[in-house]
Amino acid sequence: MNCQDFREISDSYLSDELLVETNHELIQHLENCPTCRQVLSFRRELRGKLRQTLKTSPEFQPNFAFETRLRANLKAEAAGGKSWFNLSFLATAMTGLLVVFSIGFGLLYLNKQSENLNSAKLAWQEISRDAIGDHQHCAIDKLPEFRLEAKEVSPEKTKFSEKYIKALQANFSPSVEVLASHTCKYNGRKFTHTVLQDGNRIVSVMLTESGSASDAKTNLAESIASDKEKGFQIASFKNDNRAVFVISDLPETENLSVARTISNSI
């Protein structure tokens, strides 16, 4: 072992980290090298002095007031009953359970909501089919028979239809007229049915109780749905608890436009 080797491992020697054989080599070198003995002595003294300095320097000692405060804080911490482990464990467990239940109920709720919505959509489609049937029956096939039956509709409902008829006349043409206005039943469902005419075009405006189907729609005019079935354009929307259908052989945009005018006016 030379002096350079000794310097590399002398700290490990002081920390008692060397193998027995290496220790022997180092001691042999020290016996013959006064410089390295001095180096080792210095390093040992430095380490001791460093330890002593930090452990005794007032700068690195906690003062009495702080110690008292720390102990008091810990006592206050301890005065809380069961250990923090228990509290935190219980809190975590409760939070976990709450999350699980919330997710479970949330999924059930969403599932139920989804089921309700699907059911309402089916109900709406059923009403829509009845409305088309009624349009075919009253406005197309039997129109001449109903032309003069407008009196069958209550004054309140007549007043209701007057609102949108005026709006339609203003928006589309002053020549829009009521061909028939009556209450009729189709497939057991009751409709308040107004048949409008402009030129050679016939438009049915039909109101009926929406019932459970109302969940499928909102009250917003923007939610007007458009469909085509049996050669007719059908625009439908919800107004309070009523389903409103506008059925005609007009192009889709025009039929929708009529429905929007009616929706806005009522």
Next chain:
Amino acid sequence: MFGFGKSKKENSADFEIEALPLMADVYRVAMWLARDVTEAEDLTQETFTQAFRSFHNYEAGTNCKAWLITILHNLNYKRLRKMNRLQLVEDVDEQIAQTIAFEPAIPQHLDDEEILEALKRIPTQYSQVVVLADVEEFAYKEISRILDVPIGTVMSRLSRGRKLLRGELAVYAQKFGINIEKKTGEIR
């Protein structure tokens, strides 16, 4: 197994026996890390509060001081991050090369203040390993856990830290006319 564990009273008694006597040791390291009384007190207080709250994690019979100092270092790391004072480890190889050749011969001529000043001048990542190893007498493995760095890193930082400290003391001693024996070159 789920259970309610020890009562707070039992926990407190154990904590008082195992951990509280180490308050001065924790404060000393906290003071070394923070270099400020208020921050050192906050760090020490927070260390003991956290240690008390998680005392069920402490394995009786193991090194409680190492466990406390690990908590302290984690808190200090968070503190530095919060203050945006974490610095990259700078390359001190050149500094070491300039200082390694000197070995002050008579360290007893240096007083406590001079030693502390020399230690403070060393980059923290080296001085903290020197403090943990040579002052607090932790093993490499314990320092590795405390600082969350590999043992090899602990060993290299310790070696560099000690060399830097000796270099600082040599420079200091030379400045004040203390007998310095220059060992460069001729030592084989």
